[in-house]
Amino acid sequence: MMKTQNLSDTRLPETPHIVVVGAGAMGCIFGGKLSQAGNRVTLIDVNPEQIKIMNERGLMLEMDHGTISVPATAALATQVKEVADILILFTKTLHTEAALNSVQHLIGESTIVVSLQNGLGNAEKISRYVPQERIVIGTTLVPADLKGPGHVASHGPSSSQFMDVELKHPRWLDDLVELFNQAELNVSLNDSIMSVIWSKVAFNAALNAICAGTGATPGVLDGDKAFQALAHDVVHEAVIIGQLSGVELDEAKIWGNVQMAIAEHANHKPSMLQDIEAGRKTEIAAINGAIVTAAEKVGSEAPVNRTLTYIVQLKEHLNGQ
Numbered sequence: 001m002m003k004t005q006n007l008s009d010t011r012l013p014e015t016p017h018i019v020v021v022g023a024g025a026m027g028c029i030f031g032g033k034l035s036q037a038g039n040r041v042t043l044i045d046v047n048p049e050q051i052k053i054m055n056e057r058g059l060m061l062e063m064d065h066g067t068i069s070v071p072a073t074a075a076l077a078t079q080v081k082e083v084a085d086i087l088i089l090f091t092k093t094l095h096t097e098a099a100l101n102s103v104q105h106l107i108g109e110s111t112i113v114v115s116l117q118n119g120l121g122n123a124e125k126i127s128r129y130v131p132q133e134r135i136v137i138g139t140t141l142v143p144a145d146l147k148g149p150g151h152v153a154s155h156g157p158s159s160s161q162f163m164d165v166e167l168k169h170p171r172w173l174d175d176l177v178e179l180f181n182q183a184e185l186n187v188s189l190n191d192s193i194m195s196v197i198w199s200k201v202a203f204n205a206a207l208n209a210i211c212a213g214t215g216a217t218p219g220v221l222d223g224d225k226a227f228q229a230l231a232h233d234v235v236h237e238a239v240i241i242g243q244l245s246g247v248e249l250d251e252a253k254i255w256g257n258v259q260m261a262i263a264e265h266a267n268h269k270p271s272m273l274q275d276i277e278a279g280r281k282t283e284i285a286a287i288n289g290a291i292v293t294a295a296e297k298v299g300s301e302a303p304v305n306r307t308l309t310y311i312v313q314l315k316e317h318l319n320g321q
């Protein structure tokens with residue numbers, strides 16, 4: 001049963017309890033920075049060994065301006081009792097439902113759930129657990145490489161955009177932006193959030209899937225004609241399907257972000273490549289696969305994205321997934 005109350009005029013509590021679900025690369029960066037800014041943060045994950053290490057050693061974040069150490073409170077979902085005021089989802093999309101199932105006892109009448117996860121369909125999944133008026137969705141360009149439990153490297157420019165899914169811009173949303181920005185997370189609101197999400201999907205469909213398929217980081221692909229041609233075709237096809245689905249998209253801007261990542265995130269392993277290297281299943285279904293599904297819905301096809309989906313799935317199978 002979903003718990004709800006009218007929230008449009010409410011503000012965030014003075015010292016909100018922030019729960020980050022998924023203490024991997026992104027969870028540690030966001031949780032660590034929010035914690036360093038003086039917030040009460042609990043990290044939830046599924047691996048007891050990693051949780052123990054994070055509690056003992058804290059988080060180590062390697063950033064452009066140096067490495068910071070932040071004490072951490074990490075736990076299994078069942079060990080956390082205090083309801084979350086803000087629940088930030090940073091599992092891979094394929095674990096969203098399991099993660100939400102495990103934290104249902106932490107979702108109260110005014111808990112706000114934030115997802116900056118990659119891929120399409122995040123809001124739909126979350127809305128099975130939380131009323132739409134309390135869901136915030138968006139994207140992030142923060143590059144995060146997991147080096148070990150609680151140890152993350154993040155280099156290069158980063159920014160994030162989000163909005164409440166109902167596009168009502170309640171007062172607490174401004175508080176949320178301020179909270180993130182006080183932690184130097186560089187977030188902004190964007191009313192055209194479906195355009196933002198589709199643009200990121202088109203970007204990830206090219207960058208993440210090609211890097212996962214080839215094993216290369218963006219910098220290695222710099223200047224390669226075959227990469228440029230393939231990435232262009234992936235983005236172009238995604239843009240056409242997004243537009244046919246009713247979303248406004250600016251192909252040049254998306255392409256600009258791909259070039260930015262090649263230049264500025266040269267050594268970052270896109271999250272899908274990190275999954276392949278760790279022998280995990282990837283988010284290919286929620287990114288390139290979701291473009292293929294969207295194409296079918298509008299009576300079209302997305303052969304380039306379908307082929308890339310097969311290639312990454314093949315890599316998963318070869319990894320035993």
Ligand SMILES: NC(=O)C1=CN([C@@H]2O[C@H](COP(=O)(O)OP(=O)(O)OC[C@H]3O[C@@H](n4cnc5c(N)ncnc54)[C@H](OP(=O)(O)O)[C@@H]3O)[C@@H](O)[C@H]2O)C=CC1
Binds near residue numbers: 044117119144
């Ligand atoms: N890394 C990056 O640079 C970026 C990532 N993103 C997006 O952010 C999201 C998170 O990515 P990232 O941080 O890289 O992923 P990671 O795989 O590094 O971290 C996810 C964490 O969630 C844990 N987990 C799995 N299932 C559950 C569960 N049921 N409950 C709680 N925790 C769980 C995982 O544990 P285990 O490993 O044991 O499964 C892992 O520790 C993804 O959607 C990704 O696409 C967006 C922009 C950049």
Ligand SMILES: CC(C)(CO)C(=O)C(=O)O
Binds near residue numbers: 261268270272
């Ligand atoms: C960091 C970024 C934007 C790729 O450059 C990303 O989305 C990912 O790694 O999944």
